[in-house]
Amino acid sequence: MSLKALLSRRVVTPDGIKAAAVLVQDGRIVDVVPLDQLPAQISVNDFGEAAILPGLVDSHVHINEPGRTEWEGFLTVTRAAAAGGYTLLVDMPLNCLPATTTVAALEAKRRAASGQCRVDWMAWVALCPTTKAHRRFSRGGSAGIQVLSDSSRHRRLHDGQ
DSSP, X not given: OOOEEEEEEEEEETTEEEEEEEEEXXXXXXXXEOGGGOOSSOEEEEOTTSEEXXXXXXXXXXXXXXXXTXXXXXXXXXXXXXXXXXEXXXXXXXXXXXXXXXXXXXXXXXXXXXXXXXXXXEEEEEEOTTOOOHHHHHHTTOSEEEEOOOHHHHHHHHTTO
16 A cells, blocks of 8 residues: 555644644554655645544453354444544453463454454453463463452353353
């Protein structure tokens, strides 16, 4: 894809609100530049006074896929998030089946998400009393680890409750 510029006189940046161009390539923001520093031969969308601001992050979302997609799966939750201005969701580990307590379950979640997401997502994983995979989780690309100390809750997770 080609480089595109989204212009506004009100771009929200860490340094304040200013006139700027947000440069986008392949669906990713690559830079924010002053209006007088636009590259030549670039496609431009000028939003005038409409504000362009960073996407929101929700770090506590229950995406129930795989296993309980009818509750709310990747397609519906990411569509709703995009409509509300969210660009990243971080999924909690306990509502899907299997619960995200193993590297295999994390990989199953990734497979379920493939091709469905309208925004980015990451997963928290749960470390239970009998789970010894925390080193593998950290190498497996999880957002973080939720530690569960209640062994009865752990048994319910593995019984699919």
